[in-house]
Amino acid sequence: MAFFSKFISRVAITALLFLCTTLSSQSVQATATDYDQLFRKAGDLQSSGDLNAALEILRQIPTPAKGEEGDDFVRSRMQMGRIHFSLDEQDKALIVTKEVLALYPDNSEAKNFLASINKQKRPAYMNFFKDAVSFLPSLMKGALMTLLLVLCTMLISPLGGLFIALGRISPFKPLSSVCWFIIWFFRGTPLLLQLFFIYYGLPSLGITMPPMTAAVIGLGINYSAYLGEIIRGAIQSIDHGQMEAAKAIGMTYRQAMRRVIIPQTYKRLMPPVGNEFIALIKDTALVSTIAMVELMRSADQLFNTYFNITALVLAALIYLLLTTIFTFIFEKIEYRAGIYEHR
Amino acid sequence: MNTDNQYLLSLKGITKHFKSLTAVNGVNLDVSSGEKLVIIGPSGSGKSTLLRAINFLEVIDDGHIIFEGKEAGYIRKNGRLHLDKPQVISALRSEIGMVFQHFHLFPHMTVLENVMEGPLTVQKKSREEALEIALAMLAKVGLIDKKGVYPATLSGGQKQRVAIARAIAMKPKLMLFDEPTSALDPELVGEVFETIRSLAVDGMTMIIVTHHMGFARELADRVMFMESGNFLAEGTPQEFFAEGMNNERIRTFLNRIL
Incomplete structure (x- = not known):
């Protein structure tokens, strides 16, 4: 006005x-x-x-x-x-x-x-706002894609991580070895390389997929490997007496895990998992290299077209907004998950 | 194997090694239905290991566990013992209640949920049934007013009483108490003792490992003294506290405890 x-x-x-x-x-x-x-x-x-x-x-x-x-x-x-x-x-x-x-x-x-x-x-800030208004639509489109990637990975990786963790502590050796290998491989190579391999490498083996699928698979497996180790640590940090008490009233291993052990890990999981998910929001920028037009790619395109730094500043602000929102959500969840410890 | 039906539980030649240490060394024990057995002895004598072996929390290296006249929990292959299938072990455990020194209540469940958990998850009872059982058990241990709180807010004595309620909610045929008052402040021992006594009055078969001589004197039908992985002496409390004094090692132990 x-x-x-x-x-x-x-x-x-x-x-x-x-x-x-x-x-x-x-x-x-x-x-x-x-x-x-x-x-x-x-x-x-x-x-x-x-x-x-x-x-x-x-x-x-x-x-x-x-x-x-x-x-x-x-x-x-x-x-x-x-x-x-x-x-x-x-x-x-x-x-x-x-x-x-x-x-x-x-x-x-x-x-x-x-x-x-x-x-x-x-004044200078008026120029910024004028540019911001013109850049925002395409940046928001990119941000929406980033958010979609983040949410998909947040759904996939805790489940994948749980299976990897349970596999790792399984007394069945082959399963435990396979899970160890998955963690070793995906934690030990760059995510960027994994994304390249899935998107550019697999087609030479006859497997082609759209960039979104490749991105979700790459991020999903990589973060499952990380979360797997975090979840395993949390499970093993639960007092051994809990498993014994559960067994003593007749529970099987599966029942004890599902009803007694895993629910107690939630509070301990939230700080490191929150950390991983914040890192994930930023790591989604890597998929801009496999033809995904997400926030980073949108900002880069604008920057290269207009040579205007406003696009990058705006992208940084949107990333900050996303990480801030998720930080608050994780803090809330952590509080709720640990409510039984309050005296 | 000649099995004997007159005892609820018979142990024959139970042996358990931890690497080079022999924790339990060929223990034989018969427990009749309704009997209250107290096991005392210095720490490291194998009392807890024996008790945990009865509930299959320790896998024994040799021997026979006969529960309700049937050899239970192990399959012998090539002369070595292997724990039976998990479902079989779980079914056996659901008939044998156990109370631990450190309570091990489930901290993420309320008092009521702790007690309901066994009937609900293991016995697959309906919510209403489990609730009814749990309320009755909490009434029995005198903690019905704490049903909605989380264990973190309870005192040690209250926690142990909830743990007892959780165990008896499964309607076990045998209760094992592994030093149930050792982790408690002295002024909290009494309430747990009273709770266990009320179970004894109801006719529950129980084996109690303890350093608390009150259990031995007031509850026990039979007191066993264990040392270096086997029973050194046994008798009625009267015999034990009188004749036990003639045994140098028991006398030393009792003098240290009392």
Whole structure:
């Protein structure tokens, strides 16, 4: 709204200045000088829309020497100022106005113009907002994709992690070895390499998949491996007496795990799992390398098109927003999961 | 194997090694239905290991466990013992209640849920049935007013009484108590003792491992003194506290305890 009203006032000022120009040009015609031709040429260029050429012509009118009459100089510079102003080049408008004021500090036209430029000059943050508004739609589309990836991985990896953890502590050796291998492999190689392998490598084995599927599989397996170790640690940190007490009332191993052991791990799991999920939000940026247009890729595209850092700043803010929201959610869950420990 | 039906539980030649240490060394024991047996002895004598072996929490290396006249829990293959299938072991355990020194209540469940858990999950009883049983058991241990709270808010004595309620909710035929008062402050021992006594009055068969001589004196039909993995002496409490004094090692032990 404020933005809109400023626009209106600028239109009003431009109209006013135009009126002044026509009035003053009449007076100039009365006292014709050598520069009349230049002014006429510039006026023609201006009305035909070639404003830069007009500026160049006007620039030819020199600064008057000491004692010389300077009306043409003032007139040319003020006209340049107005052209710059109409081109939204407030900084340049300011420079030419100050040129006039340096020689004629009391020139009222220049003084008034200076005031209206200063009033209209857009602060830096306004530029940021203007860019932000134009970038936001495609960034939000990217952010939505990032969120979708994060949520998919958050659904898959705790389940995968639980199976890997239970497999690791299983007394059945082959299963335990397979789970050990999965953890060893996926924790020991870069996620980026795993994504490349799934998206670019598997097609050579005849397995092709869309980037989204490849990204979810890559992130899902990688995070399952990490969560597997965290869940195993949490299970093994539960007092051994709990398993014995569960067995003593006749529970099987499965019943004891499901009813007694695993529910007690939730509170202990939340801090490290929350950590992993925060890392996950940022790691989704890696899938931009396998043709997924998510937040990082969107920001990168905008940055490369407009060479405008605003896109990157906005992307950083959106990532921060996401991590902040999830941090609060995890804190809430942790509190709720540990409510039985409160005295 | 000649099995004898007159005893609820018979142990024959129970042996358990931990690496080079022989924790239980060829123990024989017969427990009649309704009998209250107290096992005393210095720490490291194998009392707890024996008790845990009865509930299959320790896998024995040799011997026979005969429960209700049937050899229970193990399959002999090539002269070595192997624990029976998990379902068989679980079924046996559900008939033998156990109370631990450190209670081991389930901290994420309320008092009521702790007691309902066995009937609900193991015996697959309906929620209403399990609730009815649990309330009755909590009434029995005098903690019905604590049914909605989590174990973290209870005192040690209250925790142990809930643990007893949780065990008896399974309607076991035999109760094992592994030093039930050892982790308690002295002023809390009494309430747990009273709870166990009330079970004894109801006719529950029980084996109690303890350092608390009150159990031996007031509850026991028979007191066993265990040392170095086997029973050194046994008798009625009267015999034990009188004649036991003639045995140098029992006398030393009792003097240290009392």
